[in-house]
Every structure is written in structure tokens, then in C-alpha cells.
Amino acid sequence: xxxxxxxxxxxxxxxxxxxxxxxxxxxxxxxxxxxxxxxxxxxxxxxxxxxxxxxxxxxxxxxxxxxxxxxxxxxxxxxxxxxxxxxxxxxxxxxxxxxxxxxxxxxxxxxxxxxxxxxxxxxxxxxxxxxxxxxxxxxxxxxxxxxxxxxxxxxxxxxxxxxxxxxxxxxxxxxxxxxxxxxxxxxxxxxxxxxxxxxxxxxxxxxxxxxxxxxxxxxxxxxxxxxxxxxxxxxxxxxxxxxxxxxxxxxxxxxxxxxxxxxxxxxxxxxxxxxxxxxxxxxxxxxxxxxxxxxxxxxxxxxxxxxxxxxxxxxxxxxxxxxxxxxxxxxxxxxxxxxxxxxxxxxxxxxxxxxxxxxxxxxxxxxxxxxxxxxxxxxxxxxxxxxxxxxxxxxxxxxxxxxxxxxxxxxxxxxxxxxxxxxxxxxxxxxxxxxxxxxxxxxxxxxxxxxxxxxxxxxxxxxxxxxxxxxxxx
Numbered sequence: 001x002x003x004x005x006x007x008x009x010x011x012x013x014x015x016x017x018x019x020x021x022x023x024x025x026x027x028x029x030x031x032x033x034x035x036x037x038x039x040x041x042x043x044x045x046x047x048x049x050x051x052x053x054x055x056x057x058x059x060x061x062x063x064x065x066x067x068x069x070x071x072x073x074x075x076x077x078x079x080x081x082x083x084x085x086x087x088x089x090x091x092x093x094x095x096x097x098x099x100x101x102x103x104x105x106x107x108x109x110x111x112x113x114x115x116x117x118x119x120x121x122x123x124x125x126x127x128x129x130x131x132x133x134x135x136x137x138x139x140x141x142x143x144x145x146x147x148x149x150x151x152x153x154x155x156x157x158x159x160x161x162x163x164x165x166x167x168x169x170x171x172x173x174x175x176x177x178x179x180x181x182x183x184x185x186x187x188x189x190x191x192x193x194x195x196x197x198x199x200x201x202x203x204x205x206x207x208x209x210x211x212x213x214x215x216x217x218x219x220x221x222x223x224x225x226x227x228x229x230x231x232x233x234x235x236x237x238x239x240x241x242x243x244x245x246x247x248x249x250x251x252x253x254x255x256x257x258x259x260x261x262x263x264x265x266x267x268x269x270x271x272x273x274x275x276x277x278x279x280x281x282x283x284x285x286x287x288x289x290x291x292x293x294x295x296x297x298x299x300x301x302x303x304x305x306x307x308x309x310x311x312x313x314x315x316x317x318x319x320x321x322x323x324x325x326x327x328x329x330x331x332x333x334x335x336x337x338x339x340x341x342x343x344x345x346x347x348x349x350x351x352x353x354x355x356x357x358x359x360x361x362x363x364x365x366x367x368x369x370x371x372x373x374x375x376x377x378x379x380x381x382x383x384x385x386x387x388x389x390x391x392x393x394x395x396x397x398x399x400x401x402x403x404x405x406x407x408x409x410x411x412x413x414x415x416x417x418x419x420x421x422x423x424x425x426x427x428x429x430x431x432x433x434x435x436x437x438x439x440x441x442x443x444x445x446x447x448x449x450x451x452x453x454x455x456x457x458x459x460x461x462x463x464x465x466x467x468x469x470x471x472x473x474x
Contacts (some may be wrong), residue, residue: 250324260462357420
């Protein structure tokens with residue numbers, strides 16, 4: 001397990017609490033026996049009982065300066081709509097300042113409570129002179145061994161989500177491709193082999209599209225390959241992630257306001273890294289997992305690729321550059337070709353902040369998913385993980401045909417067709433021959449302009465939970 005960047009204790013007795021805020025949940029308004037047993041102040045019980053007689057019942061939080069199990073302040077939570085339990089709990093915890101101890105007697109909700117408690121209280125303070133670290137405690141009385149193991153596994157997952165958030169939030173000038181690749185290689189992987197390919201090797205092997213994207217930067221690109229080979233007789237699934245450490249748009253430069261969150265344009269690959277690290281200690285996987293990420297920048301140097309350039313990709317297909325800001329698909333195209341040629345995976349799942357179009361189509365609460373492996377797409381759609389939500393976008397033969405070029409095999413942008421997110425995926429299909437493709441466009445969900453549920457403003461770590469749970473089921 002990686003060192004958690006949050007301070008969390010798991011306690012089995014509320015008497016052991018030392019934190020200033022004590023949170024406890026009312027399960028049913030009609031049954032307050034539990035609260036009477038723990039000697040909740042009568043005025044608070046009376047206030048809760050009065051709410052049970054209200055015609056329009058609604059979720060609430062009651063906060064009072066009442067010494068309770070060594071805390072200075074007591075918070076009573078009631079959640080009316082159980083279907084939106086995690087969101088409402090996260091919204092309430094987000095209102096509490098300072099250290100938090102959460103007491104629960106509901107074993108079946110422990111993971112949801114843990115998610116809300118840890119992910120809601122995330123903050124990125126690495127560059128603040130005065131930091132305000134928070135301490136957290138989850139109090140579960142008499143946890144059995146199975147629950148203890150489940151909690152430990154969840155803490156590992158949440159630590160990896162914190163890692164992804166930190167990587168995405170880090171300023172672009174501090175995460176140049178090679179520098180960040182070296183940091184990733186130092187992460188505590190035990191069962192996953194990591195291979196670094198630098199510029200000369202990329203040139204020799206023909207990663208020309210990725211090199212084209214990097215040509216405007218004075219920082220060399222690189223590629224990391226991850227191998228978690230369980231058994232050669234098992235199927236192989238592959239992941240591919242776009243890691244553009246900063247995207248200025250190339251020669252067709254972005255407007256200034258569109259550049260302000262471009263340090264996050266590597267979130268897809270960060271999600272892949274977080275997923276692999278969370279799975280690294282799993283010994284019961286039933287598929288080989290391989291992955292690759294392409295680390296580069298898209299800037300405006302004198303050698304930058306130009307509009308209408310034609311570049312031959314790793315798999316031999318030529319691409320006309322219709323727009324230099326449609327660079328993420330170029331990076332992924334070479335990665336897809338390499339993964340298929342090297343590992344012949346059954347399916348490749350690409351993850352990227354690929355298009356602004358997905359934000360216009362789905363907003364910030366849904367990521368787009370599309371591809372030609374309907375089985376995997378439906379499994380992800382029908383088994384949502386935590387608060388992560390996906391919406392299937394179309395990908396048909398007409399779109400795939402429209403991505404073809406007139407003087408090249410394909411072009412990286414199709415003028416006038418619209419459906420930008422689907423067309424990004426349509427382009428990618430030309431770089432896999434036999435493997436199936438599932439593409440996740442997380443441009444709207446990976447980096448938020450405002451908080452929602454346990455997703456903060458800024459980097460969210462969206463996608464890690466979904467991919468980890470999906471790959472564990474395979």
C-alpha cells in the first residue's frame with residue numbers, strides 16, 4: 001500500500017476519540033433507542049423527534065457545541081433519500097470544518113461512509129506556506145476480520161485516488177514528461193513491471209505521432225509501459241492513457257481562458273497509473289493487465305508540427321494534421337498501435353481528457369464512454385462505482401468513415417461533422433486492427449470548476465474506482 005496522504009484512524013470504540021468534531025448518523029427517525037442508549041442530550045433527541053412528525057421529511061444535519069466522546073462539537077446527520085446516500089453524506093461532511101470522527105453502527109454503509117469522509121476532506125496544500133492538515137477517524141465497533149480487510153483495501157484505493165488528484169493538481173512546470181516518469185517509476189509497485197522508452201527508442205520504433213505532438217517543446221517525450229502478467233493462458237486487457245503535461249494547443253494556440261486548466265490534460269494517464277497501483281497488491285486477478293502512457297507537451301516551439309502536416313503513425317497509417325490542438329488522439333493512436341502489436345490484447349481501454357465536446361454534451365457529472373466492445377461498455381454502465389457515472393455516446397461506421405482523409409489515411413479532425421467526442425473515438429478505431437476498443441472521455445469529470453458530492457473543485461481522480469472494480473471482476 002502506498003503511504004496515505006491523509007491522516008485516518010480506524011477505531012473500535014467511541015471512547016477512544018480525540019478529534020474535535022464527532023459525527024453520528026440517525027438511521028431512522030422513528031427509532032431513537034440507540035441515541036437514548038448512548039445518552040444523547042434530551043434537547044437534541046426532542047429536535048430529532050420533532051422532525052419525524054414533519055410532513056415533508058428531508059435530510060438534515062444538526063450541529064451543536066456539546067462535549068461528546070471527547071469532541072467539542074456534535075453533528076447529527078439524517079439522510080432521507082438512500083438512493084443518493086453518498087452524495088448527501090458528502091455534502092453534509094463538506095460543511096464541517098476541522099478534524100472529524102465518524103461513528104457508524106451500519107456495517108453495510110461502511111465503505112460509502114469511508115469514501116465520503118476521505119474524498120470530501122481532500123485539499124491540495126502542497127504549495128501553501130501555512131497548511132491546515134486534517135485528522136479523520138472512522139469508528140466501527142467490534143469489526144470482524146473480513147470488515148477490517150475490506151477497510152484496509154479501501155484505504156489503499158483512496159490513497160491512489162489522492163495520488164491521482166495530487167499529480168493532476170501539480171503545476172505543469174513541475175511535472176515535465178521525463179521528470180514525472182521517473183517519479184512514477186519510484187512508486188511502490190511490487191508486482192508490476194515498468195518499462196521506460198525515451199526519445200531515441202521512440203524514434204527508432206516509429207512513435208511519430210507522439211513525437212509530432214512533442215516537437216514544439218524543448219522537453220523530451222517518453223512512454224511508460226506497465227506489465228502485470230498473471231498467467232499466459234489468461235486473457236489480456238490493456239489500458240492506454242494520454243499524459244499531456246501541458247496543452248497550449250500547438251501552433252493553433254488555445255484562447256487564454258481555455259489554457260487555464262491545461263495542467264490537467266494528463267488526467268487520463270494519471271487515472272491509469274492510479275488504477276495499476278491500486279491493483280498491484282491483488283493476487284486474485286483473472287486477467288493479465290498491460291498498460292501504456294505517453295508523456296509529452298503540446299507547445300509552440302520553432303519545430304512544432306504544422307497544420308496540414310502528414311505524419312505516419314506507429315501502425316503505419318498516415319495522419320493529416322487538421323488541427324494541432326487535436327493532439328491527444330495522436331498520442332493515443334501510437335499507444336494503441338504499440339499495445340496491439342506487442343501484446344495482442346482482447347480489448348484496449350483508452351482513458352483521456354480528449355475533447356471539450358464531451359463537457360458540452362454531458363457536463364461535469366458524467367464521462368463519455370464509447371467503442372466496439374458492447375459487453376464491457378454495458379458492464380461499466382450497469383455497475384457504477386461510487387459516484388462515478390458514464391454515459392454512452394454513439395460510434396458508428398459513418399463516423400469511422402468520416403475520419404478517413406483525402407490525401408492521407410486519416411485526419412485528426414473532421415470539419416463540419418460535429419459530434420466531437422464520438423469523432424475522437426472514431427479516429428482511434430483506425431489504429432487498432434484486431435483488438436476491440438473502449439474509449440473513456442473524462443474531460444468534463446477529471447478536473448472540475450466546482451465541487452460535487454465528494455469530488456472537489458480541481459482534480460477529482462475520476463475513473464480510478466470504476467477501472468479498479470471492473471478489472472477486479474474480470
